[in-house]
Amino acid sequence: MAAADNFLRILGVAGIALALGGVASAQPRKAEPEPKPAAEEPAARPSNAPYMKPLSRLATVLGSLHFLRGLCGDPNADVWREKMNAILDAQAPGEADRRTLVAHFNQGYRAFESTYRKCTPAATVAVERYAKEGADLSREISARYGS
Template identity: 50%
Template sequence: MSRKSVFLATCLAVSTTVAARPALSAEAPFEPGLMRLAEVLGSLHFLRNLCGEKGDQWRVEMEKLIESENPHPERRARFIASFNRGYRSFGGTYTQCTASATEAISRYMKEGETLSRDIASRYGN
């Protein structure tokens, strides 16, 4: 199974795991991990498109995460801001796909996979 497939499967597990829980306050222990995951998804959306992957796969994954969380408007805005921060963080650095950009993709795929697995295993009970 490719790293991309594993990451997507773990993102799905996180969304279903977290969605199964009742609505929690923004101070929930997994909140920082979810916000970081949103930022990672934004970074991947920028970098993967820069390096030739066409489509909105990572934005769609973000939409799934938001949908599964069903956050109140303020929290939804934080999710979107995190995604956008991740997306914009590379805009000034990379204008074309480079070895450094592909290395960043690899690091973010690993981080996203780890975050997803962590959130699902710690809070999915």
């Protein structure tokens, strides 16, 4: 269960990182590339694991924070993509679940990319709210699904 312990540690770090953070001003960053489409096999369907719903939401939040923090000039904006990659590495999901999580990350990124062109007071409020939601999700996932 070393992978599960590592996953929980990464979620804890992500939660702490989400709870922290300031905002500055200016330059957008790129989202993760979409995974290459693969031939869908019966075994390649997303799992119905109960943790996938909150984990998918966390991926969306991380994608949103990745865009917004970059837009607002945070020099550490890439940490949110790194946290998403760390979660993927620790969780080691099947290909279908991995694609789902990457798609949610990209969806979160693009949702704000299509709305914001510069850092605004509303963007900074969104960062604060998403950081709180992400920290709450990290704690909930760890408490509910951790070993």
